[in-house]
Amino acid sequence: MSVRSKLTLSYAGFLTLSGAMLIAAGWLFLRVMPDDAIRATTGFVPNRFILLRSFMPATGTVLAFLLVFGLLGGWILAGRMLAPLTRITDATRMAANGSLSHRIQLEGRKDEFRELADAFDAMLTRLEAHVAEQRRFAANASHELRTPLAISRSLLDVARNDPTHDHGELVDRLHAVNTRAIDLTEALLVLSRADQRSFTREPVDLSLLVEEAIETLLPLAEKRGVTIEASGDITPAIGSQALLLQMTTNLVHNAIVHNLPEQGTVWVKTGVRRETVVLTVENSGEKLSPQLVSTLTEPFQRGTGRIRNDHAGVGLGLAIVKSITQVHDGSLTIVPRPPGGLRIVVQLPTPPPHAAK
Structure with a gap:
């Protein structure tokens, strides 16, 4: 009935x-x-x-x-x-x-059915955006993975068809291509792990993570002539130490790589506000438009003029930062600096009093 x-x-x-x-x-x-x-x-x-x-x-x-x-x-x-x-x-x-493009758009007075229809429309909007993002991500990931595999096949064909070719050079190029494919695969795994929220939350000091990230990337900064200036007090947060370290490292790495050709600067600062802890990373560099900056957190997006080199990454750095920030219930703000470069601000909720002890 x-x-x-x-x-x-x-x-x-x-x-x-x-x-x-x-x-x-x-x-x-x-x-x-x-x-x-x-x-x-x-x-x-x-x-x-x-x-x-x-x-x-x-x-x-x-x-x-x-x-x-x-x-x-x-x-x-x-x-x-x-x-x-x-x-x-x-x-x-x-x-x-x-x-997923259909919407109910129920008219009439605000009642239980109207609230249900509006909630369903909002869910469809988010779901449609998520599915579209996943499709773009899958297509881009396939393209990015296909490139090193195609290069590897070409190099192997050359080695097979021309036995007199310098195999040492081929091995070096194969090693570089294989390293890039491994880096891309590992980045995809990090992004997947962050999206699944499958991690244990524990007290973390962002200022210590900044020190560790800078120490790791200091040789790269010195090689590229970039100066790193860090400041800030103890910055307690709560979350996955591994993921938050990955987030901090990606931000500092991005600031070093996408900087001025010489005499560039990176500023890293941590601080505590009333209800949030803040990590700010700024860098000098080329001037970027707000329209371009708004796309940098999309997977495999790179700024204009940013060429691939040994340290350019795989185009997932800021996408991973965005995902890690979201699963920690935080916010990510990226704005261009008027002199050039970027200013990136990550805000995370302050831990409960019992968690900070």
Whole structure:
């Protein structure tokens, strides 16, 4: 039995029962009402038996009318009440079949059905964006992985067809291409692990992670002529130490690699605010437009003029930073610096008092 039928029967049954109770009350009133009260109300005393006998057929007619009226009115009212639910069901079926662009857009006053429809539309919007992002990511990842594999095949074909070729040079090039493929695969695994939120949260000091990241990347900075300036006090946070270290390292690495050709500078600062802890990484470099900066957290996106070299990365650095920030319930802000370069700010929630001890 459909919900509409159940509501119709419920409405008709309730209306009929109410009528029956009202008629029973009238019948009881006539049965037990004293003759003096009837005389005072009507001015005469009727035959009580004849009055009750004539009262019964009328009650049957009234009950039949109430039943028919309840069924017809209940069916119409139930249909009007359930019409929004029908639209939501149709939208759900379309989404289940793969159509995520459809929206319910329920009109009318704000009620439970309207709230449900709006929540469903919001879910479809987020789901559509997520699916589109995953499709772009899969396509880009396939392209990025295909490139080193194609280069490796070409190098192997050269070695097979030309035995006199310098195999030492081929091995070096194969090693470089293989290293890039491994780096890309590891970056994809880090990104997947962050998105799954499969990590244990523990107290972490961001200032110590900054020191570790700078110490690791200092040889690269010296090689590229980049100066790193770090400042800040103890910055307690809570989360995965491995992921937050990966986030910090990616930010510092990105600031070093995408800097001025010479005499560049990286500024790293940590701090504590009222409800958040803040990690700020700034670097000198080329001037970037706000439109370009807004795309840098997309996987495999690189700024204009950023060429690939031994340390350029695989195009997932800021995408990993964004993902790690989100799974730690934080926010990521990237803005271009007027003189050139970027200013990246990561804000994470302060840990609860018991977690910071």
